Amino acid sequence: MNLRPTGFRIALLLIASFALAAPTGPRAEFMPWEEAAPIVASSAADALPQDIAGKKPQQLMDMWPDWVREQDKQVRERLAKGDEDSLVNLLLFGTSFTRQPRLAAEFFEKLRAGGDSDKMQAELQRAIAGRAHDMVVAMAAPQRNERIAFMRRLVVAKGFGFSTPQEKQKTALFLVQEFDRARAEFTGYRDEIRKAQAGGDQAQEMAVRARLFATRGVSLDTSWRPNMAIEDALRDLLAKGVLTRSSAQRLAVVGPGLDFVDKSEGYDFYPLQTIQPFALMDSALRLGLADREHVRVTSLDISERVNQHLARMRQRGAEGKPYNIQMLRETNVPWTAEAKKYWDSFADQIAKPAVAVQPPSNAGKLKTRAVRVPADLVLRVDAADLNAVYERLTLPASERYDVIIGTNIFVYYGPFEQSLVLANAAQMLRPGGVLLSNNLLPDTPSSGMESLGYVTTVYSERAEDGDQIFIYRKKR
Numbered sequence: 324m325n326l327r328p329t330g331f332r333i334a335l336l337l338i339a340s341f342a343l344a345a346p347t348g349p350r351a352e353f354m355p356w357e358e359a360a361p362i363v364a365s366s367a368a369d370a371l372p373q374d375i376a377g378k379k380p381q382q383l384m385d386m387w388p389d390w391v392r393e394q395d396k397q398v399r400e401r402l403a404k405g406d407e408d409s410l411v412n413l414l415l416f417g418t419s420f421t422r423q424p425r426l427a428a429e430f431f432e433k434l435r436a437g438g439d440s441d442k443m444q445a446e447l448q449r450a451i452a453g454r455a456h457d458m459v460v461a462m463a464a465p466q467r468n469e470r471i472a473f474m475r476r477l478v479v480a481k482g483f484g485f486s487t488p489q490e491k492q493k494t495a496l497f498l499v500q501e502f503d504r505a506r507a508e509f510t511g512y513r514d515e516i517r518k519a520q521a522g523g524d525q526a527q528e529m530a531v532r533a534r535l536f537a538t539r540g541v542s543l544d545t546s547w548r549p550n551m552a553i554e555d556a557l558r559d560l561l562a563k564g565v566l567t568r569s570s571a572q573r574l575a576v577v578g579p580g581l582d583f584v585d586k587s588e589g590y591d592f593y594p595l596q597t598i599q600p601f602a603l604m605d606s607a608l609r610l611g612l613a614d615r616e617h618v619r620v621t622s623l624d625i626s627e628r629v630n631q632h633l634a635r636m637r638q639r640g641a642e643g644k645p646y647n648i649q650m651l652r653e654t655n656v657p658w659t660a661e662a663k664k665y666w667d668s669f670a671d672q673i674a675k676p677a678v679a680v681q682p683p684s685n686a687g688k689l690k691t692r693a694v695r696v697p698a699d700l701v702l703r704v705d706a707a708d709l710n711a712v713y714e715r716l717t718l719p720a721s722e723r724y725d726v727i728i729g730t731n732i733f734v735y736y737g738p739f740e741q742s743l744v745l746a747n748a749a750q751m752l753r754p755g756g757v758l759l760s761n762n763l764l765p766d767t768p769s770s771g772m773e774s775l776g777y778v779t780t781v782y783s784e785r786a787e788d789g790d791q792i793f794i795y796r797k798k799r
């Protein structure tokens with residue numbers, strides 16, 4: 324075997340290392356005070372962060388550069404807390420470290436049907452403890468499971484260990500406590516929504532939903548579903564003439580996330596993947612908004628894990644390697660015909676069929692498929708580290724985006740921060756370009772964006788299983 328690299332291979336290696344090391348897009352800059360000032364001035368006092376409310380304009384101007392940097396730092400720290408939520412998702416839904424059944428929606432429905440009785444609660448505690456035990460055993464063993472390896476690092480960083488039975492017991496107890504914490508948080512969110520619903524004011528309910536996770540850890544969860552809602556919204560914009568054919572070649576995704584173990588029904592039997600950049604590219608081609616020769620997608624995310632995943636993906640792309648995406652949906656969910664159609668044709672504009680990873684028997688009843696995105700389209704996705712709340716990319720007019728999307732992300736912020744998102748998006752969009760989000764954002768005239776209403780997509784006949792995509796257009 325000839326192990327000497329040929330000139331061609333050396334060139335590929337150089338391209339690959341360059342792709343990994345070099346920033347793949349323009350740099351991010353913090354929002355300047357001049358742009359923030361009108362937003363602060365027009366925000367209701369109770370919508371402003373405490374340390375800003377009541378300050379005089381001169382004080383605000385002086386403090387802004389440090390304040391905005393400090394906020395950026397704090398948001399990035401929330402990612403670590405979000406990882407703890409992913410730990411709970413893995414504990415509940417994972418099948419890579421245990422043969423025990425997943426504790427997904429069906430299990431909790433049965434629990435509720437049992438009237439949340441002591442017996443049912445005991446069953447839940449037993450099930451959680453069993454899964455926590457298996458997870459600790461998996462974490463303690465040398466293995467190549469990337470999700471378990473990540474969670475092992477997380478619990479070790481928190482001071483837990485695996486050397487003795489006592490240490491393992493303490494670690495398992497921590498996992499159970501994390502589940503209890505997450506459960507209490509979700510009960511709180513549910514109660515908040517119910518309270519808003521009881522008031523009978525739909526606008527108020529939307530406002531509560533729009534900032535439900537404002538103090539929560541920022542997680543990386545993702546699934547295929549919001550991408551269907553984005554495609555519906557784009558189709559609607561095309562029908563209304565807001566977007567025209569070939570008018571959306573430059574696309575951006577704020578916070579594409581990583582499919583680690585999604586919070587609603589996550590799975591962990593296939594490699595980590597990102598979905599949204601390719602889903603958006605696929606939709607733009609399907610609708611004729613973009614074409615294969617010109618389409619480009621930029622990911623804008625604060626997560627080092629997301630950015631590194633994309634850098635590795637690009638590195639492999641530069642070596643001529645494709646990117647595989649695993650798709651799965653539960654067969655016992657009453658999906659709408661539209662959702663099934665979207666799922667069946669996902670990525671058919673940009674990818675070829677690939678071999679799907681087969682789920683283990685305790686993963687439940689699933690339909691699976693996989694697609695392989697060719698290297699040339701992989702390289703159309705680039706990535707920038709950007710905090711969309713406090714930063715923007717400074718782009719020349721010809722490089723501005725036609726469409727920016729951000730789903731399941733602005734819900735992690737309060738109304739003031741959401742107004743900043745609009746102003747930052749306005750700086751990165753071309754006139755007439757649109758920002759699409761499944762969060763209602765505050766009406767902020769000084770942001771330079773106008774609301775065009777929303778489009779509703781239903782995924783299944785289950786209660787509240789859908790999304791509203793709110794549309795904001797950059798004023799001309």
Ligand SMILES: C[S@@+](CC[C@H](N)C(=O)[O-])C[C@H]1O[C@@H](n2cnc3c(N)ncnc32)[C@H](O)[C@@H]1O
Pocket residue numbers: 398541542543544545546549577578579580581599623624625626629709710711712713729730731732735
């Ligand atoms: C819950 S995931 C959503 C993933 C995907 N958009 C979806 O809907 O499935 C949130 C993602 O947004 C990113 N994120 C959160 N706050 C952000 C911010 N201020 N700027 C950029 N990315 C952010 C996180 O790192 C993560 O990748």
